[in-house]
Amino acid sequence: xxxxxxxxxxxxxxxxxxxxxxxxxxxxxxxxxxxxxxxxxxxxxxxxxxxxxxxxxxxxxxxxxxxxxxxxxxxxxxxxxxxxxxxxxxxxxxxxxxxxxxxxxxxxxxxxxxxxxxxxxxxxxxxxxxxxxxxxxxxxxxxxxxxxxxxxxxxxxxxxxxxxxxxxxxxxxxxxxxxxxxxxxxxxxxxxxxxxxxxxxxxxxxxxxxxxxxxxxxxxxxxxxxxxxxxxxxxxxxxx
Amino acid sequence: xxxxxxxxxxxxxxxxxxxxxxxxxxxxxxxxxxxxxxxxxxxxxxxxxxxxxxxxxxxxxxxxxxxxxxxxxxxxxxxxxxxxxxxxxxxxxxxxxxxxxxxxxxxxxxxxxxxxxxxxxxxxxxxxxxxxxxxxxxxxxxxxxxxxxxxxxxxxxxxxxxxxxxxxxxxxxxxxxxxxxxxxxxxxxxxxxxxxxxxxxxxxxxxxxxxxxxxxxxxxxxxxxxxxxxxxxxxxxxxx
Numbered sequence: 465x466x467x468x469x470x471x472x473x474x475x476x477x478x479x480x481x482x483x484x485x486x487x488x489x490x491x492x493x494x495x496x497x498x499x500x501x502x503x504x505x506x507x508x509x510x511x512x513x514x515x516x517x518x519x520x521x522x523x524x525x526x527x528x529x530x531x532x533x534x535x536x537x538x539x540x541x542x543x544x545x546x547x548x549x550x551x552x553x554x555x556x557x558x559x560x561x562x563x564x565x566x567x568x569x570x571x572x573x574x575x576x577x578x579x580x581x582x583x584x585x586x587x588x589x590x591x592x593x594x595x596x597x598x599x600x601x602x603x604x605x606x607x608x609x610x611x612x613x614x615x616x617x618x619x620x621x622x623x624x625x626x627x628x629x630x631x632x633x634x635x636x637x638x639x640x641x642x643x644x645x646x647x648x649x650x651x652x653x654x655x656x657x658x659x660x661x662x663x664x665x666x667x668x669x670x671x672x673x674x675x676x677x678x679x680x681x682x683x684x685x686x687x688x689x690x691x692x693x694x695x696x697x698x699x700x701x702x703x704x
Numbered sequence: 705x706x707x708x709x710x711x712x713x714x715x716x717x718x719x720x721x722x723x724x725x726x727x728x729x730x731x732x733x734x735x736x737x738x739x740x741x742x743x744x745x746x747x748x749x750x751x752x753x754x755x756x757x758x759x760x761x762x763x764x765x766x767x768x769x770x771x772x773x774x775x776x777x778x779x780x781x782x783x784x785x786x787x788x789x790x791x792x793x794x795x796x797x798x799x800x801x802x803x804x805x806x807x808x809x810x811x812x813x814x815x816x817x818x819x820x821x822x823x824x825x826x827x828x829x830x831x832x833x834x835x836x837x838x839x840x841x842x843x844x845x846x847x848x849x850x851x852x853x854x855x856x857x858x859x860x861x862x863x864x865x866x867x868x869x870x871x872x873x874x875x876x877x878x879x880x881x882x883x884x885x886x887x888x889x890x891x892x893x894x895x896x897x898x899x900x901x902x903x904x905x906x907x908x909x910x911x912x913x914x915x916x917x918x919x920x921x922x923x924x925x926x927x928x929x930x931x932x933x934x935x936x937x938x939x940x941x942x943x944x
Contacts, residue, residue, distance in 0.1 A: 588841055588845065597878075598879070601828055601852050601853045601877060602878075604852060605828065605852060612841050612844060613837065613853075614853045614854070619876075636837040636858065637837065
């Protein structure tokens with residue numbers, strides 16, 4: 465194992481994109497809705513814009529432009545505006561609410577459940593997501609994700625990459641910052657964790673935005689304590 | 705099932721006394737420490753006074769007499785005073801810290817793991833304990849408790865039976881108050897949950913303070929949505 469990680473007792477995971485394939489799951493559900501309503505739309509683009517609205521909504525809150533709301537609310541506001549923009553007709557309120565909760569029903573990447581289960585035997589494994597607690601709990605039940613603990617930015621009233629989130633997670637787990645490693649597919653998240661004093665593990669998900677369309681690539685100044693291709697390999701490396 | 709519980713989607717559990725046998729676990733560890741240090745003391749009395757100090761420490765915080773500290777700190781303050789009172793000599797700082805964390809290593813009642821596992825297939829199951837998050841996470845790993853989510857008074861900065869704790873749990877789970885049932889061995893906890901609008905399930909633990917010495921008995925005005933003798937029976941009743 466990388467000696468920089470020898471003090472680590474808990475692994476905290478980014479979720480959207482790192483643990484679950486949000487895009488394929490959301491596009492599939494949008495296509496199903498489209499078929500049932502007889503609507504042909506560019507659903508992959510709808511999904512990408514929905515995801516973009518999530519990032520914008522969080523940034524406005526962290527910048528102080530908007531009051532705190534959780535991610536279910538951010539998703540719903542953007543969904544309402546996309547429904548208008550894409551002229552999606554015929555959805556009842558309960559259908560719209562159900563669609564908004566597609567983010568509670570995202571499929572894990574193929575290695576996620578097996579890798580997390582292996583990692584759980586050696587580490588505390590927890591979410592550390594901008595998704596709200598209820599969303600993450602429902603997603604874990606849907607996908608069989610074996611978390612020891614569900615931690616969320618919601619508990620701190622501010623979104624990643626604000627340092628309060630990373631430090632708050634260590635505090636709640638009763639651990640020193642260096643005893644917690646953030647696992648994420650996104651270098652911005654890991655930069656935030658590293659600045660807050662946590663250890664950093666990159667698990668790239670090159671297909672996050674469709675085959676070969678990764679969310680981002682590490683910058684020239686980025687350095688991480690470990691890079692692993694998936695959670696099973698991560699478990700093997702940490703056990704070695 | 706009791707029709708009053710038909711809307712329930714999550715069960716939140718008191719932990720000390722309801723899920724785990726804190727007293728037998730703490731007495732056993734104190735006796736082990738005593739043997740290793742050659743000290744004969746009234747360890748059951750030590751354990752009971754330690755537990756009493758926990759209640760007092762929380763009450764002082766809820767009354768505004770003390771600043772917020774988590775249960776690890778409350779336990780440690782009382783432990784330090786009991787070590788003096790019982791003239792427990794020869795403990796290093798790391799031994800004292802390890803002893804203080806005996807509350808992270810409490811054994812489940814015999815029905816707890818099986819009952820929770822059954823209940824988990826149908827409900828979201830979460831802690832709702834005054835114990836801090838780190839304590840509850842460690843205890844779950846120690847005892848194999850299969851929580852979907854670890855919720856604690858620590859997340860709300862005030863202890864049960866303050867209504868903010870019960871309502872905060874429902875809010876974080878994204879549920880209405882009536883969709884959450886509090887499960888506890890203690891009527892005071894259930895009274896707090898009931899006043900906050902949650903459903904209430906009593907699982908008496910008649911041996912909590914030693915064989916036949918229960919913590920409390922329901923008062924004449926208490927009424928609960930359900931009473932079950934243990935978690936396996938609770939699961940069977942809720943599935944009927």
